[in-house]
Amino acid sequence: MKIGLFIPCFMNELYPEASMATLKVLENLGLHVEYPTKQTCCGQPMANTGCAHEAGELAHRFLKIFKNYDYVVAPSGSCVAMVRENYAQFLDGEDGFEHLKTHTYELVEFLHDVVKPIRMNSKFPYKVGIHNSCHGHRELGMASMSERNLPAFSKIEKILSLVDDIEFVTLKRNDECCGFGGTFCVSEDAISVAMGIDRVNDHLNAGAKIITGIDMSCLMHMQGIIDRDKLPIKTMHIAQILAGES
Amino acid sequence: MTSRESILNNIKKNIPSSTIELPQTNIAHAIYKDKNEKFKTSLASVGGNAVWLEDGNIDEFVRKNYSNLEIIVSTCKEITCTNRDANKPNTPHALENVDLAIIEAEFGVAENGAVWVKNSNNRHRALYFLATQLLIIVNKNNIVDTMHEAYERIEFNQAGYGTFISGPSKTADIEQSLVIGAHGPTSACVLFV
Amino acid sequence: MGHPQLAKKFVANNERMKWHDKAIWFVRKKRDLAVHGLDEWEDLREIAKQIKTHTINKLDFYLEEFEKNAQQKGLHVHWAKDAEEHNEIVLKLLLNRGAKKLVKSKSMLTEECHLNPYLEKNGIKVIDTDLGERIVQLRNEPPSHIVLPAIHLKKEDVGKTFEKFLKTQKGNCDPTYLTRAARNHLRKKFLNADAALTGVNFGIAQTGGIVVCTNEGNADLGVSLAKLHIASMGIEKIIPRLEDLSIFTRLLARSATGQAITSYTSHFHAPIEHGEMHIIIVDNGRSNILQNEDFKQSLHCIRCGACINTCPVYRRSGGHSYGYTIPGPIGSTLGASKDLKANKTLPFACTLCASCSNVCPVKIDLHNQLYKHRQNVVKRGLLGTKKYAILKVATWVMKHPSLFDFSGKMARLIVPKLPRNILYSKVNIWGKKRELPKFPQKSFKELYKQREEKK
Ligand code: SF4
Numbered sequence: 001m002k003i004g005l006f007i008p009c010f011m012n013e014l015y016p017e018a019s020m021a022t023l024k025v026l027e028n029l030g031l032h033v034e035y036p037t038k039q040t041c042c043g044q045p046m047a048n049t050g051c052a053h054e055a056g057e058l059a060h061r062f063l064k065i066f067k068n069y070d071y072v073v074a075p076s077g078s079c080v081a082m083v084r085e086n087y088a089q090f091l092d093g094e095d096g097f098e099h100l101k102t103h104t105y106e107l108v109e110f111l112h113d114v115v116k117p118i119r120m121n122s123k124f125p126y127k128v129g130i131h132n133s134c135h136g137h138r139e140l141g142m143a144s145m146s147e148r149n150l151p152a153f154s155k156i157e158k159i160l161s162l163v164d165d166i167e168f169v170t171l172k173r174n175d176e177c178c179g180f181g182g183t184f185c186v187s188e189d190a191i192s193v194a195m196g197i198d199r200v201n202d203h204l205n206a207g208a209k210i211i212t213g214i215d216m217s218c219l220m221h222m223q224g225i226i227d228r229d230k231l232p233i234k235t236m237h238i239a240q241i242l243a244g245e246s
Numbered sequence: 247m248t249s250r251e252s253i254l255n256n257i258k259k260n261i262p263s264s265t266i267e268l269p270q271t272n273i274a275h276a277i278y279k280d281k282n283e284k285f286k287t288s289l290a291s292v293g294g295n296a297v298w299l300e301d302g303n304i305d306e307f308v309r310k311n312y313s314n315l316e317i318i319v320s321t322c323k324e325i326t327c328t329n330r331d332a333n334k335p336n337t338p339h340a341l342e343n344v345d346l347a348i349i350e351a352e353f354g355v356a357e358n359g360a361v362w363v364k365n366s367n368n369r370h371r372a373l374y375f376l377a378t379q380l381l382i383i384v385n386k387n388n389i390v391d392t393m394h395e396a397y398e399r400i401e402f403n404q405a406g407y408g409t410f411i412s413g414p415s416k417t418a419d420i421e422q423s424l425v426i427g428a429h430g431p432t433s434a435c436v437l438f439v
Numbered sequence: 440m441g442h443p444q445l446a447k448k449f450v451a452n453n454e455r456m457k458w459h460d461k462a463i464w465f466v467r468k469k470r471d472l473a474v475h476g477l478d479e480w481e482d483l484r485e486i487a488k489q490i491k492t493h494t495i496n497k498l499d500f501y502l503e504e505f506e507k508n509a510q511q512k513g514l515h516v517h518w519a520k521d522a523e524e525h526n527e528i529v530l531k532l533l534l535n536r537g538a539k540k541l542v543k544s545k546s547m548l549t550e551e552c553h554l555n556p557y558l559e560k561n562g563i564k565v566i567d568t569d570l571g572e573r574i575v576q577l578r579n580e581p582p583s584h585i586v587l588p589a590i591h592l593k594k595e596d597v598g599k600t601f602e603k604f605l606k607t608q609k610g611n612c613d614p615t616y617l618t619r620a621a622r623n624h625l626r627k628k629f630l631n632a633d634a635a636l637t638g639v640n641f642g643i644a645q646t647g648g649i650v651v652c653t654n655e656g657n658a659d660l661g662v663s664l665a666k667l668h669i670a671s672m673g674i675e676k677i678i679p680r681l682e683d684l685s686i687f688t689r690l691l692a693r694s695a696t697g698q699a700i701t702s703y704t705s706h707f708h709a710p711i712e713h714g715e716m717h718i719i720i721v722d723n724g725r726s727n728i729l730q731n732e733d734f735k736q737s738l739h740c741i742r743c744g745a746c747i748n749t750c751p752v753y754r755r756s757g758g759h760s761y762g763y764t765i766p767g768p769i770g771s772t773l774g775a776s777k778d779l780k781a782n783k784t785l786p787f788a789c790t791l792c793a794s795c796s797n798v799c800p801v802k803i804d805l806h807n808q809l810y811k812h813r814q815n816v817v818k819r820g821l822l823g824t825k826k827y828a829i830l831k832v833a834t835w836v837m838k839h840p841s842l843f844d845f846s847g848k849m850a851r852l853i854v855p856k857l858p859r860n861i862l863y864s865k866v867n868i869w870g871k872k873r874e875l876p877k878f879p880q881k882s883f884k885e886l887y888k889q890r891e892e893k894k
Contacts, residue, residue, distance in 0.1 A: 058838070192790075261497070269493075271680075360704070402648055
């Protein structure tokens with residue numbers, strides 16, 4: 001099984017530890033992972049701002065770089081959602097796209113649906129609040145949504161439960177958006193921050209020591225608020241917990 | 247070109263040729279073991295109340311429960327404890343001060359505590375909304391589970407008016423505080439006989 | 440002013456913003472409670488979507504069917520291309536019968552057409568009778584929500600308004616007291632009205648009648664007293680069969696307020712004794728949306744307001760921040776379809792969280808529509824040159840991995856060395872209320888390459 005690792009552009013630059021942890025989690029499970037170094041950005045920031053032409057160019061690049069892998073795995077629900085839900089507009093009918101679309105996975109989703117590990121060999125003795133990032137949550141279906149009337153499940157919680165000594169907190173609003181929203185975080189900064197504060201407080205009030213999630217962008221936004229307001233909580237990408245870092 | 251033509255033409259021009267079939271509406275739906283109980287709790291949750299009258303003596307019930315009211319009218323022939331004829335005035339405005347209106351409904355709906363009122367004996371439908379209190383008489387065998395069964399019992403082959411009434415009128419327009427009694431009745435009792 | 444500026448104003452009053460968010464979240468929770476108690480919920484949504492898709496695809500047929508059956512029952516049917524024609528038809532109906540006083544129940548369509556100011560200019564006294572609408576009418580404000588028009592107001596605000604206009608006790612802002620005061624005040628208006636106007640929740644093609652859903656009983660009271668009933672209906676309100684209501688009535692109130700059904704679900708197929716009933720079928724731009732594959736689903740909307748209640752942006756920016764008749768996700772897509780230039784910030788007043796699409800009882804792909812509208816904003820050159828330039832440069836960089844690596848490296852080198860007052864200067868919008876992430880020394884790619892070399 002040939003796995004191509006995609007690391008979101010800003011994570012590559014700003015979060016090398018979380019990116020490395022992603023690689024480690026996969027390798028620890030005995031998987032062979034390649035990181036094609038020509039990769040940059042999936043085009044999501046452009047697409048979400050309406051720049052279809054620009055996003056399309058980057059979508060083509062992405063396909064070219066990743067089309068020969070059996071699976072593409074990324075530590076980000078929103079980049080994966082971009083590939084699976086929004087690339088069709090640019091790549092429908094292109095050679096290899098159907099395969100790419102159906103074989104691109106978010107890290108936790110890949111573990112849950114494909115690898116199915118029964119142990120993680122990691123320990124995390126803290127109270128954790130799970131932030132259900134919207135794109136992973138509602139586009140990829142990482143967990144049951146509060147809006148729908150369907151049986152409850154959470155792939156994230158299931159995989160995190162493999163970590164020893166971890167505890168989860170119960171939030172008042174289990175799947176409300178944190179307000180990051182890509183360029184939204186600056187074009188609507190007032191609302192963005194207001195939403196972020198509410199999310200962080202929900203975790204704080206629930207007694208969480210750590211906010212974790214599958215999208216570094218949401219965590220970056222919330223960490224920015226935590227640091228500014230000096231709040232007694234911190235964020236951590238899920239890969240770092242799974243890789244046994246603490 | 248009239249506006250009618252221009253709207254219809256624009257629609258024709260713009261709609262896609264693909265059509266999808268009209269689906270069946272009678273899907274599998276909630277069935278309640280105890281329809282009466284469900285009706286009662288549904289109605290209670292919207293501020294109304296349901297009573298099952300064992301002896302069938304509506305007059306007695308009204309005398310007992312609404313003794314202090316001045317103007318009582320009814321659209322049911324069997325009821326004698328009324329003191330005005332709701333159908334007599336030529337304008338509905340004359341019903342402005344009705345304290346209690348006793349009306350008939352065809353059936354109740356367990357899932358939401360609503361009753362179907364399509365009363366051809368009633369001359370002024372404004373009565374249902376002008377009266378301060380409503381007493382709605384329903385045959386005790388006529389409760390359906392959900393709106394699916396309800397609509398099987400309804401038709402509008404003739405011109406007319408019909409309404410589902412679920413409890414008294416209400417509003418929550420001020421700070422989401424529920425207030426019973428908006429523009430219509432301030433209380434509604436469904437009496438099964 | 441666009442949405443970001445108006446939203447900023449709303450957020451500035453932190454305490455009120457929080458209160459607004461909580462009040463509306465409470466409605467969302469009530470909705471959840473009702474929905475999770477119904478096993479067939481998702482089936483209902485699916486059937487509703489199919490009915491709407493079918494109907495919209497044969498809209499001309501069903502409209503003619505509706506008209507024919509309505510006329511057979513003695514109802515009058517009018518057609519209005521746009522807001523102006525709609526308003527003229529209403530005015531003419533009123534003038535021809537010497538009607539001077541009109542009571543109205545809730546109708547977002549007449550808001551959209553700006554009917555009230557038009558009629559008032561022409562000497563008609565218009566009274567909105569829904570309590571929330573009456574409150575905002577007295578305050579000379581537009582509604583801030585399609586189901587809860589006065590949700591932006593606290594009871595103290597309402598108390599003050601009623602003190603001034605209805606002469607209620609000074610300082611008394613008890614909701615029951617205020618509601619009773621409005622009831623007494625509006626009772627007189629109902630009894631004295633010459634005509635009543637309602638919106639339409641559903642127009643039934645098969646029977647030629649309309650359905651109006653209210654909790655207050657104001658629609659029924661109005662049209663059961665006045666001899667003239669005018670119903671304004673958008674072309675998309677048509678449903679084919681009476682039985683389709685079994686689906687929609689189960690979805691509507693649960694989605695709107697968490698009630699199993701509204702207090703009154705009234706089926707009008709006749710006027711009152713010696714009365715007349717007129718239905719105005721209004722297009723006002725709707726038929727143009729039909730041709731657009733991306734947006735035509737917005738015509739499926741049953742105006743329950745659930746997408747508005749769930750929207751985390753709406754809850755914190757208030758209905759007036761949208762500057763369009765209908766706020767929230769559905770308003771943003773309809774507004775953008777109607778006039779993209781005037782509403783160009785609305786598709787961006789959204790994090791694409793997709794809560795709306797999943798809460799919607801007729802499964803409208805709301806967030807995808809807003810995503811698509813953004814592309815049209817760019818295509819029409821409305822994004823703003825600065826923003827567009829930044830994204831163009833970013834794309835150019837992303838197309839060249841070495842450039843990408845280089846700029847990342849430079850940023851990691853320079854940013855940590857910048858003094859705080861420069862790093863957090865005015866241009867750093869992120870940094871107004873958030874710290875920037877700590878820039879690491881090496882990128883993941885650099886670490887990866889190092890690791891590979893060591894192997
Ligand atoms: S778009 Fe859907 S959720 Fe929003 S108001 Fe319309 S029907 Fe309700």
